[in-house]
Amino acid sequence: MSWDWQVFCTDTLDQTTVAGCFGKGGDITYLDWLLSAWGWTVSVSLLSLALALVLGGLIGTLRTLQGRPWVVRLGNAWVELFRNIPLLVQLFLWYHVLPSFFPSLQRVPGFVLVIFALGLFTSARIAEQVRSGLESLPRGQRYAGMAVGFTTFQTYRYVLLPMGLRIIIPPLTSETMNIFKNSSVAFAVSVAELTMFAMQAQEETSRGVEIYLAVTALYVVSAFAINRVMAFIEKRSRVPGFIAASSAGGH
């Protein structure tokens, strides 16, 4: 079997090879398309990650509140709901079902709905990690906060969260890499990200192996880059003597 990397220099409309590989004057080559698809994957992933971190951190924290059983139950319900429905099905709910109940969602572009779906799906998993991180702290930490007269908010802000969030950086690292991988389901609602590019370009050019190799490489590069960023954060924020076991399994 022979390679044909020229396929990336091909114009997407008239299928002619373009010198310099980048399209000119409004025309685009498969290389242009690939890079823009990568941009979509990265932006969908990072925005979902931001949403997931905020929501997951908040809900995970609420689940550890003492003397508020209903808040805890609500947090648990959130986690169970978003963890037990496949991501693809959740995406379809956001894309096909919710807009018919809430017409204002019909004007929202598809990629925003993907961010909501992926962000909320991941928030449940992050909430679970935040909760176990906070619960792994010795009980004395909470009591120490109470003993110096902190309110509940201050106890979390100055005592529990700074330790709890550091502990869960290793499992959070794999979750951030999962977000990049999971963003691939966006193909199902026609967001022009890498997997969508792979499927369409494969069909148009019949050079599936080259296309898939490039896309796979970009996924690996993205995951590796975010892994290095998280490793840097972990190193900078490390507290000696506290390391959380990373969990096996999961996607």
Next chain:
Amino acid sequence: MKLALDISFYNWDLLSNFVLKGLYFSVMLTVVATIGGVIFGTVLALMRLSGRKWLVVPATIYVNGMRSIPLVMVILWFFLLMPAIIGRPIGAETSAVVTFIAFEAAYFSEIMRAGIQSISRGQVFAGMAMGMTYGQNMKLVILPQAFRNMLPVLLTQTIILFQDTSLVYAIGAYDMLKGFEIAGKNYGRPIEAYLAAAVVYFVMCFALSWAVKRLHRKIAIVR
């Protein structure tokens, strides 16, 4: 907000004509991929723990490679390459089964590796002291304990695997989600169909993870 669900969409015809066929495939795929994945995963784990470079390196590359690629891309890769390898066209369903075994083996191997490493070294030495060969030691002493310790994690992974079977959507295989989708299109009721799919997946996964939690508690007491 307007609610206009057509309840009559949920009837026996929906189940028997569309959903059951897909459900059967989803469950079959989950079971086959779990059994195949655990077997190949255990082999991969043993390779990685063997300490022989020519076994460790390929197994490590395989496991880390699989784990850094989105499952959808792996599904697409296998669907693209398998006909070329075996030299004849292959159905989406067959391709999905092979893909899931190969993909899940990487995840199950990490679980089995952690399980094997959780067995104290004294157990290995005890087996050796009894004069057992490597194979006997693994089969009779180490793997049964590792398997038991890791059973809750393995089952949790199986639940994730069941959810992931919905991704065969990418190659158009007929799984449970597809069954609901086709029914929704045929009757012109996509909203009811997707809602029903979400409820069925939720009930199944929630019940399973509840059962795993109970099992975990039972095993935890014994240990």
